[in-house]
Amino acid sequence: MIAEFSIVPLGTGESLSKSVAEVIRLVDESGLSYRTNPMGTVVEGDWDEVMGLIKKCHDEALKQAPRVTSRINIDVRPAKPAGRMEAKLDAIEAVLDRKIEK
Amino acid sequence: MIAEFSIVPLGTGESLSKSVAEVIRLVDESGLSYRTNPMGTVVEGDWDEVMGLIKKCHDEALKQAPRVTSRINIDVRPAKPAGRMEAKLDAIEAVLDRKIEK
Amino acid sequence: MIAEFSIVPLGTGESLSKSVAEVIRLVDESGLSYRTNPMGTVVEGDWDEVMGLIKKCHDEALKQAPRVTSRINIDVRPAKPAGRMEAKLDAIEAVLDRKIEK
Amino acid sequence: MIAEFSIVPLGTGESLSKSVAEVIRLVDESGLSYRTNPMGTVVEGDWDEVMGLIKKCHDEALKQAPRVTSRINIDVRPAKPAGRMEAKLDAIEAVLDRKIEK
Numbered sequence: 577m578i579a580e581f582s583i584v585p586l587g588t589g590e591s592l593s594k595s596v597a598e599v600i601r602l603v604d605e606s607g608l609s610y611r612t613n614p615m616g617t618v619v620e621g622d623w624d625e626v627m628g629l630i631k632k633c634h635d636e637a638l639k640q641a642p643r644v645t646s647r648i649n650i651d652v653r654p655a656k657p658a659g660r661m662e663a664k665l666d667a668i669e670a671v672l673d674r675k676i677e678k
Numbered sequence: 679m680i681a682e683f684s685i686v687p688l689g690t691g692e693s694l695s696k697s698v699a700e701v702i703r704l705v706d707e708s709g710l711s712y713r714t715n716p717m718g719t720v721v722e723g724d725w726d727e728v729m730g731l732i733k734k735c736h737d738e739a740l741k742q743a744p745r746v747t748s749r750i751n752i753d754v755r756p757a758k759p760a761g762r763m764e765a766k767l768d769a770i771e772a773v774l775d776r777k778i779e780k
Numbered sequence: 781m782i783a784e785f786s787i788v789p790l791g792t793g794e795s796l797s798k799s800v801a802e803v804i805r806l807v808d809e810s811g812l813s814y815r816t817n818p819m820g821t822v823v824e825g826d827w828d829e830v831m832g833l834i835k836k837c838h839d840e841a842l843k844q845a846p847r848v849t850s851r852i853n854i855d856v857r858p859a860k861p862a863g864r865m866e867a868k869l870d871a872i873e874a875v876l877d878r879k880i881e882k
Numbered sequence: 883m884i885a886e887f888s889i890v891p892l893g894t895g896e897s898l899s900k901s902v903a904e905v906i907r908l909v910d911e912s913g914l915s916y917r918t919n920p921m922g923t924v925v926e927g928d929w930d931e932v933m934g935l936i937k938k939c940h941d942e943a944l945k946q947a948p949r950v951t952s953r954i955n956i957d958v959r960p961a962k963p964a965g966r967m968e969a970k971l972d973a974i975e976a977v978l979d980r981k982i983e984k
Contacts, residue, residue, distance in 0.1 A: 580921035582955070587794030590847040590959070593970070597977035604982075612974070612982050613919040614967040615886035615955055623736070627729055634725070634754065643755040643794040647851060649888070649921055649953065652736065653745040653896070661920040664899070668918070671903035676910075676918050678984070682819035684853070689896030692857070692949040695868070699875035706880075714872070714880050715817040716865040717784035717853055745896040749853065749953060751786070751819055755794070763818040766797070770816070773801035778808075778816050780882070827940070831933055838929070838958065847959040856940065857949040 577652040578660050579626045582616035583633055585641030595640065599633045606632075611661060616647075620661050679754040680762055681728045684718035685735055687743030697742065701735045708734075713763060718749075722763050781856040782864055783830045786820035787837055789845030799844065803837045810836075815865060820851075824865050883958040884966055885932045888922035889939055891947030901946065905939045912938075917967060922953075926967050 610619040712721040814823040841848045916925040
C-alpha cells in the first residue's frame with residue numbers, strides 16, 4: 577500500500593522543520609521506499625510496516641509536544657505490484673505524453 | 679487518542695452507503711466509543727485499538743473492491759482523560775456559552 | 781456539495797477550543813446547514829458559499845496565529861437534492877436497519 | 883499559501899490516471915508553481931488563485947463522473963516569502979544536513 581502522512585505537533589511554536597526532520601530520519605531508517613513533498617511524506621509498504629513506522633514517528637513527536645495531530649491518506653490496490661509510487665506517476669506521464677513536475 | 683476515518687472503495691460505483699454501513703457495523707462491534715458524521719466516523723481508543731479497527735474495516739472493504747482509499751485524522755493529547763470526543767465539544771460550547779449543532 | 785473542514789492555528793499553544801468556537805460562530809452566522817463533530821465541521825452549500833465561508837474562517841484564524849493549517853474534504857454529487865448531510869446518514873441507517881451514533 | 887489537493891471521481895472505475903492527468907493539465911496551464919507526488923499535487927499561490935484552480939479541476943472531473951470527492955490541505959504562513967514549497971524542503975535538509983528523497 578501507499579500512504580502519505582503528515583505529523584503536526586501543537587504547543588511547540590509554528591516552525592515544524594525540526595519535527596519533520598525527525599520524522600524523515602525515522603522514515604529513512606525504516607528502509608521503506610519513500611518520497612517527501614512540501615506537505616507530507618509518501619511511503620510504500622504493507623499495512624503493518626507503514627503503520628508501525630507512523631506510530632513510531634507519532635511516539636517521537638509526543639516526546640516533544642503536549643498534543644500531536646496527524647493525517648494519513650492511504651491507497652491500496654492489491655492487484656498492482658510493488659513500486660506503485662513510481663508507477664502512478666509514470667501512468668500520468670504516459671497519458672500526458674510528457675514529464676511532469678515532481 | 680481520537681481518530682476520524684473514512685474508507686472509500688473505488689471501482690464499485692458511486693454509492694457508498696453499503697460500504698459505510700459495513701464499516702459502522704465493525705466499529706460498533708469493536709466496543710470503542712464512536713460517532714458517525716456525514717463525512718466519516720470518529721472513534722476514541724488507544725493507538726492499537728483504533729488502528730486495529732481501521733485495518734479490519736480496510737480488509738473488509740478490499741473484499742468488495744479492487745482499490746480502497748482511506749483518510750485518517752488523528753488527535754492525541756496524553757494529558758487529557760478519556761472521553762475527549764465529548765469534552766472537545768463541551769469546551770467549544772463553554773466558549774460560545776450555548777449548545778451547537780452536532 | 782458537502783464539505784468537512786478543520787482549521788488548526790500553529791504557534792498559539794495546544795488548546796484549540798477558542799479558535800474552533802470562533803469558526804463555529806462564523807459558520808453559524810453564514811446560514812448554511814452544518815454539524816460539528818469532535819474532529820471538524822461539516823457544512824452543505826454550493827462551492828462559492830462553502831469556500832467563501834472557509835476563507836472567512838481562515839482569515840479570522842490568521843488574525844490570531846502566525847501560521848494556519850487546514851484540511852477540507854469535499855463530496856459533490858450533483859444528481860442528489862440538497863439535504864445530503866441527513867440523507868447520507870439515513871441511507872446508512874436504512875442498510876443497517878437501526879439508528880447509529882451521531 | 884501552499885495547498886496539496888487530490889480529486890477522486892467515483893463511479894468511473896478504479897483507475898484514476900486519466901482523471902489525474904486532466905487535473906495536472908489544468909494545474910500546468912494555471913501558471914502556478916506546483917509539484918505532483920504519488921498521492922496529490924502541491925500548488926503555491928494566493929487563496930483565490932489556488933481555490934479557483936481547484937474548483938476548475940473539480941468542475942472538469944464532474945463532467946466525467948457522477949460523484950467527485952476531494953481533499954485539500956492548506957498551509958498559510960503570511961510572514962514567509964513566496965517559494966515556500968522549496969523553502970520547506972530546504973529547511974528540513976538543513977536540519978538533517980543532507981539531501982532527502984523528493
